[in-house]
Amino acid sequence: MRMPDDGPPSKKFKYTLQHKNNGNHVSDKLQQERRNLPIYPARGKIINQIQRLDTAILIGETGSGKTTQIPQYLLEANVNKNAIIAVTQPRRVAAITISQRVAEEQGTELGQKVGYCVRFEDVTSENTKIKYMTDGMLLREAILDPLMKRYSIVILDEAHERTIHTDVLFGVVKQAQSRRKAKGIRPLKILVMSATMDVDHFSAYFNAAPVLYLEGRQYPVQVFYAPEPQSDYTFSSIVTLFQIHRVEPPNKDVLMFLTGQEEIESAVKTIRDITRSTEENMAPLVVCPLYAALPSHAQLKVFKPTPRGCRKVIVATNIAETSVTIQGIKFVIDSGVVKAKVFNPNSGLDLLKVVRVSKAQALQRTGRAGRESAGSCYRLYTEQEFEQFSDSTVPEIQRCNLSSVVLQLLALGISDIVNFDFMDKPSTESIIAAVHQLHNLGAVVKETSIKLTPVGRKMAAFPLEPRLGKTLLIAKEHNCLEEILTIVSLLSVDSVIVTPQSKREEALAARQKFVSSEGDHVMLLNIYKAYKAVKGNREWCMENFINQRNMRTATEVRKQLHDICVRMDFPVKSCGNDSTTIRKCLAYGFFMNAAELQKDGSEYTSLSSRKTVSIHPSSVLFRCKPAYVIYNELVKTTKCYMRDLCVVDPDWLSEAAPAYFKKKKPGT
Numbered sequence: 001m002r003m004p005d006d007g008p009p010s011k012k013f014k015y016t017l018q019h020k021n022n023g024n025h026v027s028d029k030l031q032q033e034r035r036n037l038p039i040y041p042a043r044g045k046i047i048n049q050i051q052r053l054d055t056a057i058l059i060g061e062t063g064s065g066k067t068t069q070i071p072q073y074l075l076e077a078n079v080n081k082n083a084i085i086a087v088t089q090p091r092r093v094a095a096i097t098i099s100q101r102v103a104e105e106q107g108t109e110l111g112q113k114v115g116y117c118v119r120f121e122d123v124t125s126e127n128t129k130i131k132y133m134t135d136g137m138l139l140r141e142a143i144l145d146p147l148m149k150r151y152s153i154v155i156l157d158e159a160h161e162r163t164i165h166t167d168v169l170f171g172v173v174k175q176a177q178s179r180r181k182a183k184g185i186r187p188l189k190i191l192v193m194s195a196t197m198d199v200d201h202f203s204a205y206f207n208a209a210p211v212l213y214l215e216g217r218q219y220p221v222q223v224f225y226a227p228e229p230q231s232d233y234t235f236s237s238i239v240t241l242f243q244i245h246r247v248e249p250p251n252k253d254v255l256m257f258l259t260g261q262e263e264i265e266s267a268v269k270t271i272r273d274i275t276r277s278t279e280e281n282m283a284p285l286v287v288c289p290l291y292a293a294l295p296s297h298a299q300l301k302v303f304k305p306t307p308r309g310c311r312k313v314i315v316a317t318n319i320a321e322t323s324v325t326i327q328g329i330k331f332v333i334d335s336g337v338v339k340a341k342v343f344n345p346n347s348g349l350d351l352l353k354v355v356r357v358s359k360a361q362a363l364q365r366t367g368r369a370g371r372e373s374a375g376s377c378y379r380l381y382t383e384q385e386f387e388q389f390s391d392s393t394v395p396e397i398q399r400c401n402l403s404s405v406v407l408q409l410l411a412l413g414i415s416d417i418v419n420f421d422f423m424d425k426p427s428t429e430s431i432i433a434a435v436h437q438l439h440n441l442g443a444v445v446k447e448t449s450i451k452l453t454p455v456g457r458k459m460a461a462f463p464l465e466p467r468l469g470k471t472l473l474i475a476k477e478h479n480c481l482e483e484i485l486t487i488v489s490l491l492s493v494d495s496v497i498v499t500p501q502s503k504r505e506e507a508l509a510a511r512q513k514f515v516s517s518e519g520d521h522v523m524l525l526n527i528y529k530a531y532k533a534v535k536g537n538r539e540w541c542m543e544n545f546i547n548q549r550n551m552r553t554a555t556e557v558r559k560q561l562h563d564i565c566v567r568m569d570f571p572v573k574s575c576g577n578d579s580t581t582i583r584k585c586l587a588y589g590f591f592m593n594a595a596e597l598q599k600d601g602s603e604y605t606s607l608s609s610r611k612t613v614s615i616h617p618s619s620v621l622f623r624c625k626p627a628y629v630i631y632n633e634l635v636k637t638t639k640c641y642m643r644d645l646c647v648v649d650p651d652w653l654s655e656a657a658p659a660y661f662k663k664k665k666p667g668t
């Protein structure tokens with residue numbers, strides 16, 4: 001790795017975060033900070049323009065103040081005419097942290113004037129006027145209220161991310177706007193915001209909407225490439241971090257981009273271990289992970305000022321690319337990779353894969369080092385490799401399984417999906433594949449047009465992917481909702497099982513008492529029951545290598561799903577210890593994710609695509625090799641791995657979907 005000759009001169013720390021505000025008192029300091037943002041001089045002009053326009057596009061560098069300030073400006077000038085301003089975010093972490101900050105700036109308690117709403121969490125009240133929410137939440141709301149009547153302004157933030165939900169929202173919001181106009185209902189303003197985007201493409205789609213450019217502050221960033229391709233980016237990132245840490249004065253913070261929770265937690269641990277064991281006299285390192293599933297108190301740590309004489313290092317996913325701004329960053333370490341969902345409509349497989357970032361993403365990452373003064377960015381790839389990155393990221397809608405989205409569009413009353421007003425159309429094959437999937441699950445019927453069945457309508461009521469939703473409906477029939485609710489909740493959060501590299505044997509030994517020869521789902525259920533029996537005791541979690549945080553989230557998710565069941569008059573009954581019934585329900589819901597052991601007993605063949613798949617080493621079934629399994633997801637690393645498996649009887653699979661298995665009969 002090449003290093004700079006010498007670092008930029010050190011600068012005094014200038015920022016403190018006000019964590020508490022008493023009543024309506026807003027600190028002068030916070031107000032001063034608002035006025036110091038690059039967006040502030042444009043305040044009047046922005047208010048005027050948005051006052052005038054139905055739709056506008058606003059572009060400005062990350063950190064200029066778009067997300068936190070614009071909604072406040074619009075509220076302060078009452079452009080919203082007393083109705084709610086919705087601000088969508090692709091990520092829940094961003095929605096939560098930003099609303100906290102804005103509530104502080106407004107001097108109100110979170111959930112009052114300023115609130116947020118994300119899946120499984122609604123912190124708003126009838127007083128809420130600025131509502132930060134995930135794009136997925138606004139889409140769900142639109143099912144009940146397609147005209148979005150409670151909002152007068154919808155801000156679609158981080159539009160360049162092109163998540164599947166944002167892309168669908170584009171069309172849904174546009175439709176709500178024109179329908180409201182036609183019906184003479186209060187107009188709906190649409191504001192599309194981003195740090196970077198293909199302006200012409202967006203403007204053309206939004207009826208030639210004008211583009212407002214914000215002046216940003218960006219200092220030069222020196223870019224260093226790896227002299228040769230790196231085989232292990234986590235390792236290289238850590239090496240680079242310590243190279244910087246050794247030579248640079250403290251209080252110049254580092255932002256490191258990795259791909260996901262497990263990888264980040266393990267890197268954080270390694271960094272802490274190295275700091276502890278080193279004899280060298282280095283400044284203390286404050287290490288903060290940052291990823292979507294992190295609970296909010298831990299997220300806020302990232303924004304806390306670095307103590308004098310220390311260095312903060314933030315190990316983040318691509319969430320730190322544009323959606324949250326962190327002060328004090330001087331150095332960026334870019335692994336050049338990101339975790340992305342990739343769908344192959346031919347095989348029907350939706351894979352979570354670590355892939356190369358696009359040039360646009362690499363540029364955004366680099367930019368994070370030059371927010372307050374000149375900085376440096378270390379790219380852990382060569383310049384030749386960079387040249388081969390694609391220019392921009394392919395919209396998620398063109399690379400993901402569309403079954404959830406198609407189910408939602410149908411629930412919204414949009415049945416002609418192929419002709420829906422998409423900004424970039426997904427391929428017809430992937431729409432057809434999604435409709436097929438929903439058809440196999442009994443959620444749609446194909447008559448003159450595609451229609452939602454009563455089953456499909458019930459599935460759409462749950463904020464879950466269709467297969468999980470279907471599994472809940474089946475569990476209701478089999479009187480085991482109590483158990484399946486638990487399993488579905490645990491599958492909806494990040495892993496509750498911890499296996500630290502350094503204590504692997506110990507962790508596996510502790511887990512032994514939960515292990516089930518019936519598979520991971522049954523083990524998860526055992527863990528949950530034991531956790532409830534000790535009332536979520538912290539020591540118990542530590543001793544048993546259970547992630548208490550994720551366990552709590554799962555409990556919360558379960559409560560919300562339970563509430564939906566109650567609202568829909570589903571009796572929540574238990575099947576006691578009858579794990580066969582539980583597995584049967586899982587087989588009925590996940591028959592499309594089934595695999596059979598190959599004749600030689602080494603690998604598996606997926607029944608839907610006839611592809612070779614393997615059991616993930618983390619599964620309790622890794623060494624068992626049952627004849628038939630269903631799995632929750634596929635992950636592609638060196639091989640195509642099935643994760644979260646359950647042993648099933650092949651007869652259940654053909655019972656679940658006789659037509660589906662006519663061609664691909666299990667056992668043939």
Ligand code: ADP
Nearest residue numbers: 061062063064065066067068069097101303325
């Ligand atoms: P943009 O959306 O244009 O990228 P933001 O409105 O998110 O910009 O951020 C503007 C500024 O507000 C940032 O530079 C950052 O200093 C500050 N800020 C945002 N969120 C927080 C937070 N949770 N804590 C402290 N400061 C924050």
Ligand code: MG
Nearest residue numbers: 066067322323
């Ligand atoms: Mg922003």
